[in-house]
Amino acid sequence: LPAMPPRHSKWPRTVLLAGIALLLVSLVVAAVLASVLTRGKQEMGPRRLKWKDRGTTRNLREVILGRCYSYVAARQPTLGDKDCLKIWESLKQAFIYKTPCNITPEDYQPLMELASHPIPCNKSLFWSKTNDLVHRYTKSNHNFLTLEDTLLGYMADRVSWCGDPSAPGINYESCPKRTECESNPISVFWKMASKMFAEAACGVVQVMLNGSIEAGAFRSSSIFGSIEISNLNPDKVSAVQIWLMHDIGGPQSESCSGHSIKRLKGILEERNFKFTCEENHR
Secondary structure (H helix, E strand, C coil), rough: CCCCCCCCCCCHHHHEEEEEEEHHHHHHHEEEEHHHHHHHHHHHHCCCCCCCCCCCCHHHHHHHHHHHHHHHHHHHHCCCCCHHHHHHHHHHHHCCCCCCCCCCCHHHHHHHHHHCCCCCCCCCEEEECHHHHHHHHHHHHCCCCCCCHHHHHHCCCCCCCCCCCCCCCCCCCCCCCCCCCCCHHHHEEEEEEEEHHHHCEEEEEEEECCCCCCCCCCCCCCCCHHHHHHHHHCCCEEEEEEEEECCCCCCCCCCCCHHHHHHHHHHHHHHEEEEEEEEEEE
16 A cells, blocks of 8 residues: 555645645636637727718707707798607618618608708709808898708708617717718718709799809709709799809809800700809899
């Protein structure tokens, strides 16, 4: 038989301490691995594509609802039957949890139907590259309405939004520009709203263009040139009046006889619209 260790040997105690030390080391290693794996999942979870435009406007719900209530209460009391909560929900459903480059006109159709309203004849004012001037004009002269003076445009003016497939379904960090993808939430929205605004126009309509732009006051690639012109109804619109505006003290790159205005005149006459042009309408 093998010799037994002496009664007072420290061997069992040494084994016990070694076992405890080994257990502690195992626990530490497990904790470190768990931490690394958890951190890796967290980093992968919320990571989103970085787009080039600003992200969704903070407190978007409150902004849209506030503007909607303000519009129907103060600007157009005749629209008091508009349901602002339904309008907000239809806007949200158009983009939330969706990839921001796969938005379709159908996504916005419920919103367009809920928020649309009649535009009085002879009051439609279209514009291109005259944002500041045209809206200072309509703010002081209520005889005309731009798209941004309608309920849809008023709610969305200078506001941004886009979705993301991961929670919370809205990207507050960045949204895609039109140059990154055509079918982004903002571009599709404004194209649809512009189309609807043009379709509603009747009587004499006005167009304010910038005659100080070197490339030409009328551009076929603009919203006015690519969407609004083609959706004006010759059976409802009797004439199109161009207001060609120049920057005060700035260049006068184009006149009413300029190359791009002639091109615009040709497009309008081809669609049987009467056409006039005035420089620097007072």
